[in-house]
Amino acid sequence: MTAQDFRIATGGRIDRDQSLRFTFNGKPYTGYAGDSLASALLANGVMMVGRGFKYHRPRGIFSAGAEEPNALIQLAGGAHSEPNLRATQIELYDGLEAASVNCWPSLEFDISSINSLISRVLPSGFYYKTFMWPARLWMTYEHIIRHAAGLGRAPESADPDRYDHRHAHCDVLVAGGGPAGLAAALVAGRAGARVILADEQNEMGGALLGDSVDEKIGGKPAMAWVEAARAELAGLEDVRLLPRATVFGYYDHNHLGIAERVTDHLGPAAPATLPRQRLWKVRANQVVLATGAHERPLVFADNDRPGVMLASAARTYVNRYAVMPGSRAVIVTNNDSAYAVAIDLADVGVAVAAIVDLRLSPTGPLVERVREIGIELLTGWAVVDTHGGHRVEAVDVGQLDDTGQAIVGDVRRIDCDLVCVSGGWSPAVHLMSQSRGSVRFDDERACIVPDKSFQEERSAGACNGAFSLAECLSQGFRSGVEAAKRAGFAKANAPKMPSVAKVETTPLRALWRIPGVGDKARNNKHFVDLQNDVTAADLALAMREGYHSVEHAKRYTTTGMGTDQGKTSNVNALAIIAEITGVEANAVGTTTFRPPYTPVGYGALAGRNAGKLFDPVRMTAMHQLHNQAGAVFEDVGQWKRPYYYPQAGETMAEAVNRECLAVRSSLGIMDATTLGKIDIQGPDACEFLNRVYTNAWDKLAVGRCRYGLMLGDDGMVFDDGVTSHMGDNHYLMTTTTGGAAGVMAWLEEWSQTEWPKLEVYFTSVTTHWAVAAIQGPRARDLLSELCSDIDLERDDFPFMSWREGTVAGIPARVFRVSFSGELAYEINVAASYGAALWQALMTSGAKYDITPYGTEALHVLRAEKGFIVVGHDTDGTVTPGDLGMDWIVSKKKIDFIGKRALSRPDTIRADRKQLVGLLTEDPYEVLPEGSQIVGEVRPEPPMPMIGFVCSSYWSAVLDRSIAMALLVSGHSRHGETVTISLDGRTVNATVTKPVFYDEEGEIIRG
């Protein structure tokens, strides 16, 4: 265990009484409560934490926040493991295990860093160019590249953690809990608005958390003002404070996504009662964006060495975490903000070797103060190179000429282990841009700022380009008033502005590429995007090759396309593009900001919608009985249906054969509950059926049933089923199991949108009724034992009719319909009686060897009869004519849905694919469904395809295979032999009518 050599003895927002143990790449360390993983590593002197994506050069902790491009971490192990988290945003907990990503075999010795030496062959557009080489070579390159590329690893087992979703509404959503956000929330909250204030950090305060303790608001320490504001907000009933909550997405109609890390910071100590993360979906009347700004790096040679760090980050490590990020620092800046960093570093004993300021003659109190301390100030100078291996050891500095394009005089070397860079500030306009607001490049401040709002939002503070504390507060108050008033809280007003020291500053000097000397002048080690290893030279190459549009340049060079989305690189990249192409930065435009602001884990996005809760499971009233009978289940939509009921030692094929033969020879029973049932009532019910079905319904007497085919208005078969006439103005429609919801919606749509004058009502009653279908020659014998109040004689209760009565003492509707071709009754009882009915039928049916059968036997039996299954033998391009079902299409009706389309030239073509039966020459050959019928056999594909097998089974009763197919001109090919192409061989079959059993229908009517 190493000591925290770089920890400052006092100060900071850490708790020195709570020591926490953690490991990084297997090595043990300690930190304190309040540390981030990054600050704890720095306290232990660990600066290098990763390797570059492309060249595998050593990389160090670069920032102290969400913008971190380098310090990507694989957190924890096993199923809890999470890749690509930013060390700067991971709160330390006891027992934390972290590892670097993209290093192999180890961080210190990385084999792929050889890429760094061959960087000449990895230019921008590398992938695209490689694709242009002989394709065979790509496979070789890809293997090597895939090993070297990529970041963290996804966990290999299921996520054991729990995630919640919450939907919320508010009057004002404030994104960001720095001074501007707190000010806005205070104003809106005091006015009585429902406010949600979300901030990504563990405590409110924003940038103030990293500022010097000397910062004052209203004469008191700034953090005291923050704490007072937080406490007041927490006491307001309608204000919700969400720390550790990142507003990651801004969508249409003021809908925003927030990822709240509820217990991530507790690690294994997290209580089981809380979810790990919570995803908030917030609909806000008004939004105040107070998301702050990111400091920008400067683009100079070898600016990627570990130890090169954003100046503000160094300050945050000192002030917030009480950590010295180095012992000897050089500050490189083009603006005043880094001077405060130098002062704070010097204050805690870091030697500040020099401030290298690109500006010629900066003035102001901060500059004066630095001179007083005695820090060497090099104005009009720049860093032209850095040295060191796993950590920076020295920088070369030189004096800029007047244009800033070249170095004059000798270069001087300064030893240091920390280089604090500040290239100005980039407002975090991500959410504003996601909301479809426009942004513009502000030349004076050299950054992108919000321009015009598109939704009900406004930006306040640093994200609006207002970088001083006074401006942050005043814009925060003003935005809070505006948002609250727009949300209907007319009396919202701003409090008296507290006094804040005003600091005079000198404007920054924009110098987008700092000249290099010698071979560094090529700009190929001037890193712009640290995460994706994109250099200024790469951008220049893209421009030379014509990728002038910023969107093209981004994709070609991959700048800004890492997990950090270029938070530290985008503005530099676009300004360099502008400089190279000689246009104004504003004319270059920006690439599109897209959600999420920082990555959101799949667990949070999925919430509880995973595993068993992913989709509802529907079970019939008889489900437990099927279970007890050993049924294997099949998913049909959300339903669990018995697939087959294997007995001891039986294969699926043996079970299905046994079930089929039982139905054909004696008695089978099937759970038909899942068939869709729609109750249709109203004076115009019959007329409505006439319009949605192809056949006529006027003459169907009460007590009778009829098969119907439903088409879309394009003439294609949409669903089928039996509809029964239940009483005056009352019908019961059945649909396919999978089509039930779709048919219900279809009927409602036509009723409401086209025919609102027809008085007809639809109720889905699928689950109101449990249905047992008994099928086979002994069906009537069984039913007669259990039912005494229905006359079952063939002529009194004929095929395609229904009767009301009692079965086994249970009130029932009995339908004499059959999908097997056997004598059959479908007995419908109230769902709660389903199990009782099934048991009674099984008990009394034992003497007939009653055999429960599943969906596979159902399919075999119906195929033997040539009954179609919509969606199995049809695919949305099949007309009734194609199925040979013209008999069900009324010629007399003037109109029905789909009628007109049936006479379109395409639907009457003779060479459409039409339904046929297929009998293979070898009766034991069962064709795979989906097999292609070929028009001509050739030694190799392609061969002309003239149809395909849609249904294919072994028929036990026929002792041979049967199949149905859709075949070009099939109806005129009966008797012909066709060839089916299988994997590496062909099979011949005879085309037949698609009916193989009891063609005359004697049995079904028996």
Place this chain on the structure above:
Amino acid sequence: MLLIPCPWCGDRDETEFSCGGEAHIERPAKPAGMSDDQWADYLFLRSNPKGRHLERWLHSQGCRRWFNVERHTVSHHITAVYEMGKKPPKASKTSKAGK
């Protein structure tokens, strides 16, 4: 995600609804009298404007009623909702501009 004002239930999230495409495509009263082209036009051809669009929505996870919506296809601003069978509102400057 859009916020859609159902005429019967009020403002609800888009996930409760399904979109039924362009509104005011009336099914021809006498299909038999139409040419194949006219029928194909009714069946398949829909306008795809950049700007004001009148379209049908169904509150499928709510009251299951169909209604019409005037929406700007670029801004997604919803400027009117009205019942089936009602005439669309006159195109206003704001509905065209999408604000």
